Amino acid sequence: DARVTQTPRHKVTEMGQEVTMRCQPILGHNTVFWYRQTMMQGLELLAYFRNRAPLDDSGMPKDRFSAEMPDATLATLKIQPSEPRDSAVYFCASGPFSGTTGELFFGEGSRLTVL
Amino acid sequence: KQEVTQIPAALSVPEGENLVLNCSFTDSAIYNLQWFRQDPGKGLTSLLLIQSSQREQTSGRLNASLDKSSGRSTLYIAASQPGDSATYLCAAANQAGTALIFGKGTTLSVSS
Numbered sequence: 001d002a003r004v005t006q007t008p009r010h011k012v013t014e015m016g017q018e019v020t021m022r023c024q025p026i027l028g029h030n031t032v033f034w035y036r037q038t039m040m041q042g043l044e045l046l047a048y049f050r051n052r053a054p055l056d057d058s059g060m061p062k063d064r065f066s067a068e069m070p071d072a073t074l075a076t077l078k079i080q081p082s083e084p085r086d087s088a089v090y091f092c093a094s095g096p097f098s099g100t101t102g103e104l105f106f107g108e109g110s111r112l113t114v115l
Numbered sequence: 116k117q118e119v120t121q122i123p124a125a126l127s128v129p130e131g132e133n134l135v136l137n138c139s140f141t142d143s144a145i146y147n148l149q150w151f152r153q154d155p156g157k158g159l160t161s162l163l164l165i166q167s168s169q170r171e172q173t174s175g176r177l178n179a180s181l182d183k184s185s186g187r188s189t190l191y192i193a194a195s196q197p198g199d200s201a202t203y204l205c206a207a208a209n210q211a212g213t214a215l216i217f218g219k220g221t222t223l224s225v226s227s
Contacts, residue, residue, distance in 0.1 A: 004158075033214055042219035043204070056214065091158060104149060104206075104215055106159040 002026045004107035006092050012113045018080040021110045023092030024073055031097040032075045033104070034060075034067055037089045046090075049075065050097070082114045117142045119207055121218035128195055129226055136190040136221045138205035143183045146208045149215060150179050150190050153202045162203075163190070195225045 005024040013019055025032045033048040047057035052069040060067065064086075066078045079086055089109040096103075118141045128134050138148070147166050151159040163172045163179040165188070171180040178191040188205055202222045206215035 035217075043206075043217040045214045045216075048214050093159075103161055103164045105161065106151075108158040111156075 006107035010111045016081040019082050021077045023075040025094030029094035029096050031095045033093040035091040084114045117216045119218040125222045127224045138188040140207045151204045197227045
């Protein structure tokens with residue numbers, strides 16, 4: 001059963017610390033998205049990649065957030081330094097976009113709490 | 116800029132009732148629209164995907180419709196069950212392979 005895998009599932013850290021979240025997309029999917037979910041804002045797009053190249057990261061605070069895809073099986077989202085307002089659930093999603101239907105598959109999310 | 120709205124934010128119904136969840140979008144030039152279910156503390160599970168050329172999609176007790184001209188989609192749930200209790204989100208993609216823009220969801224509670 002193919003699925004998107006995210007680690008860690010939960011992370012509690014102190015303000016100022018570096019946080020790295022990882023995502024393993026479904027094998028064969030060429031597009032990977034990072035979303036952030038909060039009660040107030042709902043799901044917000046942070047960044048997304050096609051064939052490992054960044055296509056849009058306009059939703060991401062550039063001064064502290066960075067997203068990369070070192071290879072086709074790993075996407076990372078890093079926050080340095082973290083702040084309490086970064087507390088949220090971060091979701092990774094992948095899809096087989098290549099002229100196909102465009103269905104998106106989500107991971108279980110990484111719940112981040114910054115104290 | 117595409118905006119997606121879901122009303123109401125919360126809905127409570129007794130078991131067995133048929134219900135409709137609403138989703139509206141501002142830009143009718145969408146590529147597709149997707150409905151998701153989210154259980155507390157969990158990720159999103161895709162329920163139905165409607166391409167821009169389609170009017171509706173069905174899966175079991177779920178039926179989703181799409182009216183691009185009016186900027187609306189509805190998710191119809193027949194014979195609701197307590198297990199249907201969850202948050203339902205709709206999301207629109209403006210172009211193939213671009214990011215989905217999400218509504219804030221409707222939280223459904225079905226009582227037995």
